[in-house]
Amino acid sequence: MSEISHILPLSKPKEGISRTGTWRLKKPVIDHSKCVKCMMCWLHCPESTIDVVESSDKFVEVNYDFCKGCGVCANVCPVKAISMVPEG
């Protein structure tokens, strides 16, 4: 008996289903000179769009393709190293 393929209601994980970076009204800009590498922005980002890159001088980087600009990162940063800058 050959395996029959059915049309099933199944889905697979995919990063970037929507280009949510276009939703953004304000953009988080990190002043890396002020950053104390506490990782609070990474921890509290609701979108998984802040990445910790230990090898980089920047240490934390924002993925602007998908960051929605909610501003939680700027709000939780203990040293106010993140500012929200209006887009365009």
Next chain:
Amino acid sequence: MVGGISIRELPRKKYLLPGNPSCPGCPEALGLRYLGMALGDRVILVVPAGCSTVIEGLAPNYSMRFPIVNVPFASADAVASGVAAAKEVLGEDAVVVVWAGDGATADIGFATLSGAAERGDNIIHICVDNEAYMNTGIQRSSLTPYGAWTTTTWTGKKERKKDVPLIMLMHKVPYVATASVGYPMDFIEKLRRAVLIKGFKYIHLHAPCPTGWRFDPSLTVEVAKLAVETGMWILFEAVNGKVKISPPSLPYRDRSRRKPIRDYIKIQGRFRTLTDEELKKLESMVDDVWDTLTKFT
């Protein structure tokens, strides 16, 4: 170092993927990230109708890395019981987690939740409490607090919030805890303790929703913290029925150390119709919740 876990030791693997359709500042998105950090690949998620259904994104893809069983609104705990039963029979490792909103927990799903708890089925139920039916457009639930505006309570809700964590405590399940998206390390630690216990585990996650509560999306964590600092939300943990107030809430056992509830009310639009008299009533309700809970400590 926060609590027993270091932030640097937390797994970086993304269980909630960028490009998902949650609202900016979404507390459920935060909660899902913390669930992944706490329990990772062991999780099988059971998701009843709610915002998280939408946050998954559109087929044939989805924005998470948990296996997810989507299920009708009132069925989540029963489906989870079935999944857990199958995994027990097959001898496979799995942490079966119900990820349900206030509706699927306290209202339409309440009988199912109570049933699974009473049977002691080996699952973790997480109630992601954004205090209204947000997915259908901000209608009141039994977990909406007194005085809050919703699209079905235009002059503010007239009834108080149902105390589901205490109701679950009275089911005599081995683990009941409250948590908040404002205190991720506390939530992650609780998940990691819960998973070591066999039987029914209940965690009630307070999840301030910028869309439904009418505050700026940058304030999700701040509002969550204010809920704890004003005593509106109490973090506790009960292992085998013994209630312990969790460290972030400990100072607020002393009423005088709590921030004024007005501070919490005024940064949200949903309490805009609240009168001074109603605020007093709300304050006395908060005192009452503390009095009741501390009787179990």
Next chain:
Amino acid sequence: MKLVVMHLTGNYAVAWAVKLSRVKVVSAYPITPQTTIVEKISEFVESGMMDAKIVRVESEHSALATVFGAASSGVRAFTATSSHGLMYMYEMVWWSAGARVPIVMAIVTRTIGAPWNIWSDHSDFMSQRDTGWLMMFAEHNQEVLDSVIQLFRISEDPRVYLPGMIALDAFILSHTTEPVDIPDQSLVDSFLPGRRQPYTFKSGDPITMGNLPSNPRDNMRMRWDVHKSLVAAKKVITEVDREWSKLTGRSYGGLIECYMCSDAKYFIIGAGAWVGDMREAVDMLRSEGYEVGLIKLRFVRPFPAEELAEVMRGGKGAIVFDRSVSAGSAGPLYLDTVAHLGALNVEVPVKNVIAGIAGVDVTYNDIASVVRSFIEEIESKGVVSNYVEWYFR
């Protein structure tokens, strides 16, 4: 191979079939007249005769939800209910079919309220006919046992991958004892392979079932696939019946079973326990000289349209007996029958008799008298005057 014959009620026949099918998770909520099925299964499990886990849930909605969870996670699972229990499950009945999860459920058919009534009619079962489940009736307790085992095999066939429900009439089968041949476990094991299903939820294997489709057309294609798979199940049902017949000597004809049809001009069509009375009626009418045959609808989903047409082509008339009604229209078996026969150009006058609703007793004498009048009318006038008749004794 040793032959074991036991005296079993229909409900115990279900329980034995579930045990023989090596079901691993059972979940149900008590409702008369289903209750003794899960009582018996509980006894099997607690006495160590059966290796399964029972989840004693708080409602029927949860019973099917639990079975859906277990089945989608990799094990053979079973539930049973009746009447209001099935009504309360309704949402999960659809969900399980849409999810394409093989499950077997026994429905002990019972009247739906108001008012309260525990006797048999087919309203509960027939109201599920649009859901996408395989749906079959049993006529007697041996067929109950054989069919439950067969239904697992059909449901788990990769050409089908759909849940299935079997109807047995309240009390007439569920609580009435008949001698039942219990097949050897090794026979059932050879007939029913290990669990097969289209996907399985596992830790570390990220798939999701049931998130929103990006295009409704995809969703429509899923529904189309459910329909096509039910139609494809016809072949599987026939194969399974043949194989079972080889192993046990018992065949039920697959989709339909014909009695005295080969030279018949008039046909009685029915489903469920009263098919036994219809056989008696046929014998009686034959002795009186009427050229009558009986077509038992064993499956109603998939609906055996071509199979009926083949038997009935060239006939002079047929009566469909429905033990439920689509109020405001006609009996559901009749509606299916006339729609398909018409489309397949089988020009036979068909009458619908609605009888036995709410458990009203219908005997072979009643059936014979209705058929006699029908034949006399066709023979004398050539047409059916009252094509949907409510029969009250």
